[in-house]
Amino acid sequence: MNKFLILASVFTVVVLLGAYKVFAQQKVEDKVEVSDNSKILVAYYSYSGNTKEVAEAIHKKVGGTLFEIKTEGSYPEEYRPMTVQAQKEIKDGYRPKLLTKVDDISQYDIVFLGSPNWWGTITPQVSSFLESYNLSGKKVIPFITHGGGGVQNTVKDMTIQCKGCQVVDGAWVGYGSRTLGVSGWLDDLGLGK
């Protein structure tokens, strides 16, 4: 084999491994124990619609209550200034006021919580949600959508900010609005119906 072929093969393997890391679903390590009485909340924030699509796919399979986190504040229409503002908000620890409210959070045993990956972490809107509701003792299942960076610090930061809750090991981490695989992921969690 000539040098070029060897280099090309090594390059292909490295690219495929990188793609696998970004696009592969995290392995589910936990099974969620559910009883017939378990109540499920599927809460999410979505700026451009991807996380909403995943939330709807989850909700379609597991039922329960679908809840969109909406807050005060707005962003510039142009993408670049929008991302700059979001970056500053994250750096400053900004917590926008919630405009939508969950009716009696205490009734839920299982909470799916969805966020886009913004600058490697969860969005300020999701942080506001986490700081406003007591999720202590509940099973929290993160679902993250991203633009190619993968999970980065999203699940770690959600876990830190979710005081006293049991964050399930095996979040959904999907590129964009990908929902292919959501159903199998829910089955792996023990939540398939």
Ligand SMILES: Cc1cc2nc3c(=O)[nH]c(=O)nc-3n(C[C@H](O)[C@H](O)[C@H](O)COP(=O)(O)O)c2cc1C
């Ligand atoms: C402000 C901002 C920051 C972003 N930062 C990242 C990032 O650090 N890593 C990444 O993979 N994707 C990043 N993205 C892409 C989004 O995570 C991705 O498009 C996501 O699916 C959007 O979800 P949504 O349509 O529900 O808002 C960013 C998008 C925005 C708007």
